[in-house]
Amino acid sequence: MEKKRIAFNAGALPLGIRSLFQGADVYDSSCSELARTLFVDGPKRCYVKIGTKSALESEAIMGSFLHRHRLSPEPFAYETDDDHDYLVTEAIDGEDGTDPAFLEQPAKLAFAFGEHLRMLHTLPLEGCPYPNRTNELLVEHRSSKIYSPATDPVVMHGDYCLPNIILIEFAFRAFIDVGHGGVGDRHYDLTWGLWSLQHNLKSDAFGDHFLNGYGRTYFDDFNLRYFRNLIR
The missing domain is CATH 3.30.200.20 (Phosphorylase Kinase; domain 1)
Structure with missing residues (x-):
């Protein structure tokens, strides 16, 4: 930062x-x-x-x-x-995910980026504000495509990108800029995480590291493709 x-x-x-x-x-x-x-x-x-x-x-x-x-x-x-x-x-200690020290180890960064998102998605939904966040965000993106609500909603970040996570030596410190968060579909965060890696690393070679860090049993490939097309 x-x-x-x-x-x-x-x-x-x-x-x-x-x-x-x-x-x-x-x-x-x-x-x-x-x-x-x-x-x-x-x-x-x-x-x-x-x-x-x-x-x-x-x-x-x-x-x-x-x-x-x-x-x-x-x-x-x-x-x-x-x-x-x-x-x-x-103000907390640490640097955001675009710090050069992290970008120099892109595979390690991408894996940790996925792990930390999975941690967020395991939070209990109780007390989480904004219970219909995915639909609200799609309206902001002016998407006219049909979205079917998630059957397994999670607490989502809503703007999951490398500048919005604080790390110390790849260990998690905090999520920031969380104003688009709420209850919604995990595949929305996964889609923007993949976009951020490609954008910030100037390569699409590290998406698999990110998804492996998140855990491939926790998301659906079809739904991920669906979301990547939905918010294009």
């Missing part, structure tokens, strides 16, 4: 969040045009994400659920004003 030190005026932020910037070094670590992400290296090390109004609510809710299972950073605060959402989460 790249971090660029910046001068930042926190005067326009909500008062409770503004105080986090006092005496802190601030780094821009944004990786999306949809939100700005700041790493605040101060007395309380944290990330502050700034998005359009209502854009970060689901991430705060899903992040709280996953944090209770020790799978995501703790959301410290979520605030909104007339124009923006603000989400503050704890």
Whole structure:
């Protein structure tokens, strides 16, 4: 996760969040045009994400659920004003899956990427928000194709890609950017995991490592092909 030190005026932020910037070094670590992400290296090390109004609510809710299972950073605060959402989460040790140290060992990375997704998919569904997430995401993708609901729904990430998992020496630390998560079809996450490996590694040679790490008995080849075609 790249971090660029910046001068930042926190005067326009909500008062409770503004105080986090006092005496802190601030780094821009944004990786999306949809939100700005700041790493605040101060007395309380944290990330502050700034998005359009209502854009970060689901991430705060899903992040709280996953944090209770020790799978995501703790959301410290979520605030909104007339124009923006603000989400503050704890800063945890580790690097995301696109760190060069991981990309230099692509087979090992892909296998671990699959293992960690399987761990997420074993969570109990009880208490998980957003019970119809797959259909909601397909609407966002403007897919006009027919989707049949999963017969074995799981807790899904919803945007499973290498930048959205934090690792230390390939061991799992946390899932981040979980605002598209909820209860849904495992093959949706598997499809985007395969896409991310091809995109970030510039090769389609490591998909089998990913699926082997996940466990081939836990998914259906037909359903995986179906989803890869569905969200194309």
